[in-house]
Amino acid sequence: MTTPSYQVEAEFLKTLGHPGRIRVLEVLRDGERPVSELIPEVGIEPSHLSQRLGVMRRANLIQARKVGSNVYYSVGDPRLFELLEVATRVIRTSLAGTQELLEQM
Numbered sequence: 001m002t003t004p005s006y007q008v009e010a011e012f013l014k015t016l017g018h019p020g021r022i023r024v025l026e027v028l029r030d031g032e033r034p035v036s037e038l039i040p041e042v043g044i045e046p047s048h049l050s051q052r053l054g055v056m057r058r059a060n061l062i063q064a065r066k067v068g069s070n071v072y073y074s075v076g077d078p079r080l081f082e083l084l085e086v087a088t089r090v091i092r093t094s095l096a097g098t099q100e101l102l103e104q105m
Contacts, residue, residue, distance in 0.1 A: 015059040020044050020052040022084070024073075028062065029081055032074040 016022065020042060027033060027041045035053070039046055053073060056062045063076045075081070 012059070015055060015061065016083075018052065018055075020048060021056055021061075024049075024052055024056065024062070025075060025080060025084060028073060028075045032072050034070045034072050036070065038073065 016025075023042045023044075024038065027038060033041075035049070038053075039049055042049055042052075044052070053062065053064070057064060060076060061080060062073050065072050065074075
């Protein structure tokens, strides 16, 4: 039995559905970063960051490579950034519609 595509898509979007994970992707937009740089830039506790990175690695959204004692993270598919840009545009359009409605009230 195969999993319906809508269910796979929902799981994919659920993986993205956390502010910390979105922030990690935003930081990685500029390229590969060691975890030591992600901690201050993402702005969450190291243990929480580790959890977010683990979820994203298991979903193949990010990749990790170890060099000595450092772990470097990068985004595997740059189309993720396009997806985030589309989401931002959809949100802006929705908020603009809400703003227009508020102005009419």
